[in-house]
Amino acid sequence: MKTLLVAATGFEIKNILKYFELAHENQLETPDFDVLITGVGMTATAFALGRKLHQSRYKQVLNLGIAGSFNPDFPPGTVVQVSTDTFAELGAEDQEQFLPIEQLGFGESSYTAIPPQDVISPQLPTGTAITVNKVHGHQPSINAIKARLAPDLESMEGAAVFYCCNQLHIPSIQVRAVSNFVEPRKRENWQINLAIENLNDWAIRFLTNA
Numbered sequence: 001m002k003t004l005l006v007a008a009t010g011f012e013i014k015n016i017l018k019y020f021e022l023a024h025e026n027q028l029e030t031p032d033f034d035v036l037i038t039g040v041g042m043t044a045t046a047f048a049l050g051r052k053l054h055q056s057r058y059k060q061v062l063n064l065g066i067a068g069s070f071n072p073d074f075p076p077g078t079v080v081q082v083s084t085d086t087f088a089e090l091g092a093e094d095q096e097q098f099l100p101i102e103q104l105g106f107g108e109s110s111y112t113a114i115p116p117q118d119v120i121s122p123q124l125p126t127g128t129a130i131t132v133n134k135v136h137g138h139q140p141s142i143n144a145i146k147a148r149l150a151p152d153l154e155s156m157e158g159a160a161v162f163y164c165c166n167q168l169h170i171p172s173i174q175v176r177a178v179s180n181f182v183e184p185r186k187r188e189n190w191q192i193n194l195a196i197e198n199l200n201d202w203a204i205r206f207l208t209n210a
């Protein structure tokens with residue numbers, strides 16, 4: 001069985017596509033791995049990945065992408081393996097308090113990686129992440145999420161990938177490169193090219209066992 005690479009956009013894995021001489025398409029097949037581009041966000045990701053895993057069997061899913069960092073030890077360019085990812089907005093407000101769905105009795109909001117048994121460990125720093133529909137860019141909400149969940153990273157897809165793979169008991173790992181600190185919105189500070197360069201370099205080494 002093969003590995004499935006999952007990314008929100010083709011741009012985030014552009015150097016992988018170039019290295020393996022693959023076209024920029026949403027679904028690709030190679031002898032060793034397949035590629036799925038889902039679109040940005042947890043809904044697009046859950047739909048595309050759920051459909052793909054219904055059609056084909058994979059030995060593992062590798063979710064690749066860029067992310068925002070809450071952790072000064074993970075500045076832009078850092079490549080991090082995500083251990084646990086939480087749907088941060090899944091719950092209810094009760095005045096100033098936030099009630100996660102666990103407290104409402106409707107299930108789980110956090111999902112973990114299921115590292116495959118037979119592959120080389122990615123050998124990366126590990127961190128926790130949250131998955132959001134709305135990127136944090138306002139200091140009071142950044143302070144609130146740090147106080148509530150103390151995440152290292154945030155993305156818009158990670159927990160959806162872990163959720164799909166947990167539901168189907170498929171090993172899954174998530175590797176993200178930091179493109180920006182989570183801070184009051186300052187798009188000019190984002191280092192997307194550096195993040196993509198480092199993420200793709202790591203992934204090419206991983207895929208070629210170098």
Ligand SMILES: O=C(O)c1cccc(C(=O)CC[C@H]2O[C@@H](n3cnc4c(=O)[nH]cnc43)[C@H](O)[C@@H]2O)c1
Pocket residue numbers: 008040041065066067068069132135136154155156157179180181182187
């Ligand atoms: O211009 C913007 O405000 C903007 C907001 C979110 C993402 C983007 C992108 O161009 C990249 C899409 C991709 O990036 C991930 N990402 C990167 N940094 C963050 C973040 O600080 N918070 C949440 N997600 C982030 C995300 O997974 C998207 O798929 C532009």
